[in-house]
Amino acid sequence: MAIHYQEKNHIFTLETEHTAYQMKVDDFGFLLHLYYGTKISGNMDYLLTYYDRGFSGNPSDAGGDRTYSMDVQPQEYPGIGTGDYRSSALVIRNADESDCCDLRYVSHSIRKGKYGLEGLPAVYATEEEAQSLEILLEDSVSKVQVRLFYGVLEKEDIITRSAKVSNQGKGCVTVEKAASACLDFVAGDYDLLSFWGRHTMERNLQRREIGYGNHVIGSRRGTSSHQYNPAVILAGKDTTEEHGNCYGMVFVYSGNFMCEAEKDQFGQTRVLMGLQSDLFHYPLEQGETLIIPETILGFSDRGLGELSLLFHRCIGKHICRGKYQYEPRPVLVNSWEAAYFDFTGETICRLAEHAAQLGIDMVVMDDGWFGKREDDNSGLGDWQVNEEKLGCTLGELIKKVNGVGVKFGIWIEPEMVSEDSNLYREHPDWALQIPGRKPVRGRNQLVLDFSRKEVRNHIFDAICGVLDQGNIEYVKWDMNRSISEVYSTENRQGKVTYDYVLGVYDFLEKLIQRYPDMLIEGCSGGGGRFDAGMMYYTPQIWCSDNTDAVDRLRIQYGTSFLYPVSVVGSHVSAVPNHQTGRSVSLHTRGVVAMAGTFGYELDLGELTEEEKEELKAQVKKYKEYAKLIRNGRYYRLSDPFRDAYGAWQFVSENGDKALLNVVMLEVHGNMAVNYVKLKGLKRDAVYEETATGKTYYGSALMEAGLPMPVRQGEYLAYQMEFVERENMS
Numbered sequence: 001m002a003i004h005y006q007e008k009n010h011i012f013t014l015e016t017e018h019t020a021y022q023m024k025v026d027d028f029g030f031l032l033h034l035y036y037g038t039k040i041s042g043n044m045d046y047l048l049t050y051y052d053r054g055f056s057g058n059p060s061d062a063g064g065d066r067t068y069s070m071d072v073q074p075q076e077y078p079g080i081g082t083g084d085y086r087s088s089a090l091v092i093r094n095a096d097e098s099d100c101c102d103l104r105y106v107s108h109s110i111r112k113g114k115y116g117l118e119g120l121p122a123v124y125a126t127e128e129e130a131q132s133l134e135i136l137l138e139d140s141v142s143k144v145q146v147r148l149f150y151g152v153l154e155k156e157d158i159i160t161r162s163a164k165v166s167n168q169g170k171g172c173v174t175v176e177k178a179a180s181a182c183l184d185f186v187a188g189d190y191d192l193l194s195f196w197g198r199h200t201m202e203r204n205l206q207r208r209e210i211g212y213g214n215h216v217i218g219s220r221r222g223t224s225s226h227q228y229n230p231a232v233i234l235a236g237k238d239t240t241e242e243h244g245n246c247y248g249m250v251f252v253y254s255g256n257f258m259c260e261a262e263k264d265q266f267g268q269t270r271v272l273m274g275l276q277s278d279l280f281h282y283p284l285e286q287g288e289t290l291i292i293p294e295t296i297l298g299f300s301d302r303g304l305g306e307l308s309l310l311f312h313r314c315i316g317k318h319i320c321r322g323k324y325q326y327e328p329r330p331v332l333v334n335s336w337e338a339a340y341f342d343f344t345g346e347t348i349c350r351l352a353e354h355a356a357q358l359g360i361d362m363v364v365m366d367d368g369w370f371g372k373r374e375d376d377n378s379g380l381g382d383w384q385v386n387e388e389k390l391g392c393t394l395g396e397l398i399k400k401v402n403g404v405g406v407k408f409g410i411w412i413e414p415e416m417v418s419e420d421s422n423l424y425r426e427h428p429d430w431a432l433q434i435p436g437r438k439p440v441r442g443r444n445q446l447v448l449d450f451s452r453k454e455v456r457n458h459i460f461d462a463i464c465g466v467l468d469q470g471n472i473e474y475v476k477w478d479m480n481r482s483i484s485e486v487y488s489t490e491n492r493q494g495k496v497t498y499d500y501v502l503g504v505y506d507f508l509e510k511l512i513q514r515y516p517d518m519l520i521e522g523c524s525g526g527g528g529r530f531d532a533g534m535m536y537y538t539p540q541i542w543c544s545d546n547t548d549a550v551d552r553l554r555i556q557y558g559t560s561f562l563y564p565v566s567v568v569g570s571h572v573s574a575v576p577n578h579q580t581g582r583s584v585s586l587h588t589r590g591v592v593a594m595a596g597t598f599g600y601e602l603d604l605g606e607l608t609e610e611e612k613e614e615l616k617a618q619v620k621k622y623k624e625y626a627k628l629i630r631n632g633r634y635y636r637l638s639d640p641f642r643d644a645y646g647a648w649q650f651v652s653e654n655g656d657k658a659l660l661n662v663v664m665l666e667v668h669g670n671m672a673v674n675y676v677k678l679k680g681l682k683r684d685a686v687y688e689e690t691a692t693g694k695t696y697y698g699s700a701l702m703e704a705g706l707p708m709p710v711r712q713g714e715y716l717a718y719q720m721e722f723v724e725r726e727n728m729s
């Protein structure tokens with residue numbers, strides 16, 4: 001059993017293979033947090049301390065006891081108005097307009113399997129793999145109830161948290177703020193690692209001390225955003241890649257979120273992960289419920305590298321779904337950077353013919369195939385094939401592509417509408433707009449109100465009308481602007497940001513039910529919605545619109561902390577690169593793109609014969625390594641923001657094979673040698689580097705490293721395969 005309840009002292013213990021999480025219902029019914037970290041024995045309620053603290057009030061239950069204050073106690077789900085002045089997990093405006101939510105324990109239940117969340121993505125697991133705990137809390141005055149959910153995946157060292165807030169009282173209450181996870185630490189100094197970015201430069205690592213006051217990151221853009229990813233790591237001050245304690249918190253949600261980290265007056269730390277409170281005032285009528293999206297928690301006492309492995313496994317095995325969950329993904333060539341809007345059916349066919357010759361599995365027709373869409377100013381919403389532009393029907397085009405032995409994929413952007421479109425002319429009220437105000441345009445387009453069912457249904461039917469025209473095996477689902485008009489002409493105000501995201505999930509779920517074998521790649525101007533919520537529907541996501549191999553090293557480095565390589569959409573593009581103007585070799589571009597789903601984003605017809613040969617060999621190589629890359633363990637071997645090289649490594653589950661990847665970032669005259677230390681090998685095993693036949697002990701490769709050649713040339717890349725052998729040669 002992974003979940004234990006001690007009746008006598010009301011202590012809950014959640015145990016995974018290497019971690020423990022403990023909480024207690026105290027004498028007043030408050031649910032206090034006791035411990036989360038390395039597995040321990042015994043009850044941790046001795047950690048709770050009681051002192052008379054100035055200006056920290058005492059609940060009336062405590063009578064004259066001035067040493068009892070919610071302002072000081074570590075809690076599982078702190079509500080507003082209880083005398084706790086730190087950030088609250090839940091802020092409720094009651095029907096009488098008071099802001100208070102004093103949650104006390106009512107009951108609990110423990111069951112086999114993992115709880116699910118209606119309409120929302122969540123970690124899934126079999127009855128054998130997980131257990132769930134549900135704790136019911138209630139505010140006895142307002143009758144607002146909160147059900148806290150804990151999912152324990154013992155083998156994976158993962159604990160999930162979610163909450164359902166429901167109004168069992170009279171009148172309407174408003175949820176002003178709600179988190180799904182709160183981690184309170186009574187002691188310790190921590191750093192918060194978060195991933196900030198911008199369009200074409202996503203998920204840069206920021207490591208910052210959690211000091212006094214609140215450090216807040218989040219999104220108000222309607223999507224999880226390029227700017228801050230909804231995933232953080234809390235690490236001890238001395239924690240490194242290989243050593244020390246660290247906690248991961250990954251929010252399984254694709255909309256506005258908020259993560260707060262604060263150190264309080266007594267040096268205690270609180271971290272909250274949940275919904276963004278701005279642009280959110282969720283009304284709950286009597287009997288209504290709001291589900292707070294899930295947060296995945298993981299802990300490692302062996303550094304950030306091990307923490308990453310936990311999350312890679314959890315997301316790969318318990319979030320991603322469908323036919324392609326473990327299957328090798330098709331190597332694809334996408335028409336975007338090859339032709340942008342300037343293509344015909346002929347262009348796509350030529351791309352397919354080249355693809356066939358080079359061993360590429362699929363051609364993807366990106367933006368520009370529908371309605372009136374010669375640039376990004378018009379046509380969104382009109383999901384009718386532009387047969388004039390293609391020179392044939394879509395069905396005919398797909399047949400031609402399939403005819404040369406290549407699969408066919410297509411781009412869509414269902415959530416959007418151009419003002420210059422038939423859809424907008426017919427249904428202007430379907431776009432999110434605030435009456436009486438002029439809209440903010442993003443990429444000259446507006447956002448459809450996906451919180452409304454009839455809007456979703458219309459787009460769903462139109463898109464299915466296209467997808468049914470032929471053998472379409474892949475869809476790229478794009479979303480190319482931030483939401484700014486948070487107002488729905490039909491839906492209740494305050495609900496829009498949340499209901500919009502649930503609308504997107506509803507659409508995606510229907511799509512994958514209808515086309516279970518179709519691979520969907522998520523995208524939002526690259527990695528603007530790169531989150532575990534989307535990964536539940538789209539097992540790969542275009543990682544960034546930046547295809548420059550050197551920038552990608554850094555983007556993929558940041559991404560790797562909490563997300564697996566199997567979800568990282570990554571392509572080789574032309575040089576000079578379209579985003580940066582930088583030129584690096586085809587080899588280097590290939591090595592970097594192989595740390596992802598791998599594909600191409602260039603006009604194959606423009607390549608020289610020599611380049612084609614190299615590319616062909618590259619595809620072949622990728623396919624040889626695809627399994628190791630997909631299913632192996634991923635290790636970061638350097639920090640490309642600091643070190644002279646970017647290096648990472650894939651190791652097979654049983655450690656008998658490894659693929660080392662290195663890209664030199666610096667070159668100097670008479671340069672010093674860089675030694676790259678490998679990870680995750682068997683210490684006593686002998687490994688042969690297959691290209692040279694040289695053999696090494698695992699311990700040597702990990703402790704002393706491998707000298708990288710000193711060569712002239714910028715951004716040289718090395719890819720070396722190591723295979724376990726019986727003996728040293």
Ligand code: GLA
Pocket residue numbers: 336366367376411478480523524525526542545
């Ligand atoms: C976004 C995507 C690109 C491409 C264009 C098409 O920017 O990230 O990959 O699909 O839209 O308009």
